Amino acid sequence: MLRRTYDRLGCFEYFEGNDKCILIKEQSKTKVREVYLTSKSAGEIALSICPTHAGIMIGRLGKRLVPSLQGAEIIYQLGRKYPFITVNEMGEKLVLYGRDVFGQSITDASPNIKASQNLVIINSRQETLAIGLAKVPSQHIFKEGSVTVINVLDIGYYLRFQGKELS
Amino acid sequence: MSVYSFPPSTISNEISQEFGYKEWMVCRFLQFIPKLEDCLGAMEKEPPKYIRINTLKITKSELIQKLIQKDIMYEDTILDEVLLIKSSRYPIGATTEYLRGYYYIQDLSSCLAVDELDVLPNQLNLDMASAPGGKTTYISQKMQNSGCVIALEPSIKRINALRFNLLRCGVRNSCIYALSGAHAGKLGLKFDRILLDAPCSGEGIIAKDPTIKTRLVPQQIANCVHRQIELLQCAINIVKPGGLIVYSTCTFAPEENELVINKLLSMNNKIKIEPQKYGEPGLTKYGDLILDQRLTNTRRFYPHLHNTSGFFIAKIRVISGE
Secondary structure, rough: OHHHHHHOOOOOOHHHHOOOOOEEEOOOOOOOOEEEEEOOOHHHHHHHOOEEEEEEEEEEEOOOOEEEEHHHHHHHHHHHOOOEEOOOOHHHHHHHHHEEEEEHHHHEEEEOOOOOOOOEEEEEOOOOOEEEEOOHHHHOOOOOOOOEEEEEEEEEEEEEOOOOOOO | OOOOOOOOOOOHHHHHHHHOOOHHHHHHHHHOOOOOHHHHOOOOOOOOOOEEEEOOOHHHHHHHHHHHHHOEEEEEEOOEEEEEEEEEHHHHHHOHHHOOOOHHHHHHHHHHHHOOOOOOOOOOOEEEOOOOOOOHHHHHHHHHOOOOOEOOOOOHHHHHHHHHHHHHOOOOOOEEEEEHHHHHHHOOEEEHHHHHEEOOOOOOOOOOOOHHHHHHHHHHHHHHHHHHHHHHHHHHHEEEEEEEEEEEEEEOOOOOOOOHHHHHHHHHEEEEOOOOOOEEEEEOOOOOOOOOHHHHHHHEEOOOHOOOOOEEEEEEOOOOOO
C-alpha cells in the first residue's frame, strides 16, 4: 500500500532509496499505525530496541496513507503531485498563527482539488507552511470573504502549544 | 566530593554588592575567573544571539540571502555554520525560516562542544542528555543524516520539545529513548562518539537566568558533581575503544568541571584528554589543590573573553585496547 502511494505521488525513488528505512509502529491503545522515515542504521536499531520516537513520522496508515505535516512536505517537494494552495504574505502570517485560510489570501491552487481533500499550504517561495483541508473544490477556492481551506496543522503549532503532545 | 569555600574579603564584598551575587560565589570566582568584574559585567547584558545554519535543509548562502531580505544583520564566527546576529527587526525565534528549521538558535559554546566531537557520517553516536535537541540536531547535521544518533531524555515533557526540534530540523537518523543517561548501558550498544552535556549548576548562563545569583547553594553543586561523575563513568564504559567523549557544562564551578575530569582520570587508566582549538586552558590548580596536569587540555569559555555563555569542554579519548 505504501509503495503504491509513493508511486502515485511520484516519490517512489526517494522512499526506496539508499540509506532510508520505513518503519511502521502500531500504537497499542489506539491501534493507529504510524509510518516513520529513518536512516537505515536508525531503522535497524529501532527494530531491535523499540524507541519512543525514531526519525520523521511521515503519516498514519489506515485504508490509505494520511501524510503528516513532514510527510506532506517531503511528498510535495519531491513529487509535486500533492494538492496544494499558495498563500500570499498576509495568508502566510495568519497560517503561522494557526488561522484558517480565506479565499482572498490564495494566489494559486492545484486544479483538481475536491472538497474535504487534504492538501499542503505553501508560500510564494514554495515552502511548506501547513497541511490543510479544502472546504470547497478548486473552482470556489479563491472566493473572497470565506474560509475556503482549514488549517489542520502548521509549522508554528509547537510554539503555540508549548510542547504539549497533540493528538 | 566537597564544594570548596574561600574566605571573604573587601573585594569580594564590593563585587557581590555591585552585581547582586551571594558573597560565597564571588569568593570562589575570584580564585579562577580572570578579570572577574568584566565577566560579571558581561553577564549583566543581554547575551549574544547566535544561530546555527541547519545544512540538512539549507545552504549557508541561501540562508544568508533570506536573512538579508529580512534586514537581519549578522557576522561570521569561528565556526562556518554559526552566525552572530547583530540586529533583527523580527524576533529571531518566530520567523518562517526558524519554524521551517533552516536554523537553530544556539550559543557558540554549545556548537563548539559538538564541533570537538569530531563526528563523521555513518557512525553510531549518543547524546546522553539530549533535550531540547540543539546539540543532537547539530550531530545529525554533521552526520549528514546517516548512521544513527541515539538521543536520551528521561522527562516526557522534554521529549516533546526534543521531538519537535528534531522534526523541525529534518533529522531522520535519530532514535529517542525515554531513559536517563546513567542507564545508557541498558541499550547494549557501543558508541563511536558520546556527547555528555551534563546537568549542572548553570553559573555560566546567569545572563539568561539572573536568579541563579542568589538561589544557588553549595549543596546543589555537590549534587550535580555526584551525578556528573556517574554519567561520565557510564559514558566511558559504553564508548568503543578509540572512541571520543565530549563532556561539557555551562558552569564555572571547578568541582563540576576539572575536578570531575580529575576524578575520572584517577579512576580510569584508559582515557586521555585531547587538546582543543579554542578557549582558555582548564585549571590545574584550585586553591591549595594541585590537579592533574593533563587538565590543561580542557577548555573554559568566559562571556567577557569569548562572547559566549560560560562553558567548559573536555575532550576525552578512550584509548584503544590494541
